[in-house]
Amino acid sequence: MEQYLAMWVRCLIGLVFLVSAVSKVSGRRSFAEFAEAVAVLAPVPGARRLLAPAVVALEFAVAVLLALPAPVAFRGGGGLATALLLAFALGVALAVRRGAETACRCFGRSTTQVKGWQAVRNLALAVPAALAATLGPGSQGAAAGLALAAVMGLTCGAVVIALDDIVDLFRPATAKAVDFRQEIPYARRDHSSRLRRGAVPAESRPDRRNHQTPARPGRNPQPERKF
Known part of the structure; x- marks a missing residue:
């Protein structure tokens, strides 16, 4: 033996x-x-x-x-x-x-x-x-x-x-998952701060005026103001 x-x-x-x-x-x-x-x-x-x-x-x-x-x-x-x-x-x-x-x-x-x-x-x-x-x-x-x-x-x-390479096979997926979970809130926060500072271009900002939004049935549109 x-x-x-x-x-x-x-x-x-x-x-x-x-x-x-x-x-x-x-x-x-x-x-x-x-x-x-x-x-x-x-x-x-x-x-x-x-x-x-x-x-x-x-x-x-x-x-x-x-x-x-x-x-x-x-x-x-x-x-x-x-x-x-x-x-x-x-x-x-x-x-x-x-x-x-x-x-x-x-x-x-x-x-x-x-x-x-x-x-x-x-x-x-x-x-x-x-x-x-x-x-x-x-x-x-x-x-x-x-x-x-x-x-x-x-x-x-x-x-x-090959043990180092075997261990590394399981690391990229975990790292990507963590980065994906952390990337979304930071991206939203960054977009909001840029919007407040005026750094976002005007064409990318949401249009809240809705001038061309059709009126709902049963409701009269607001009369135009005459100057």
Whole structure:
């Protein structure tokens, strides 16, 4: 059982860290935006020039160590992944508490602002990473079982990577609904104030004189005044 759990952790954590590292260095703009986010999440001297490259290098190191068959490398990758995930969770939690306005660049050029659930996500990922550091890769198992564990790990990793986009799918509709409810009264208020100030053109104002309104049956129209 231990070897199947190790394969699941290897594919899950390894894929998450590999995609995270590659997305940050996929272009000059991507790395610049990540460095700016690091400077906001960790407001310490040298965060942009030193801490950001170190984070990318450590993420690559996690993916490589977990891929190696040696038990020592596997446990080292699990321990390093656990430490990074805990640090990421702490940085996101402190940024949310400070009210920092920055996007989460966990997987490249994301526009999602840092939220508390992202810290919970990192803490949840730290659990299997800690298991890898504690249990080790285990002995050889059945090929079918290892393949199934690998597929499950890659699937879970893909879900974690796409989690920001999945959450964003439900935000635009809510934002539009709120804006729609708030837009109508403000529009009416603005039109009334412009009408009082005379800013509304005369042709758009309601005509209350009704000179051409026909008289109702049984009533005589008002006589014209002669001057």
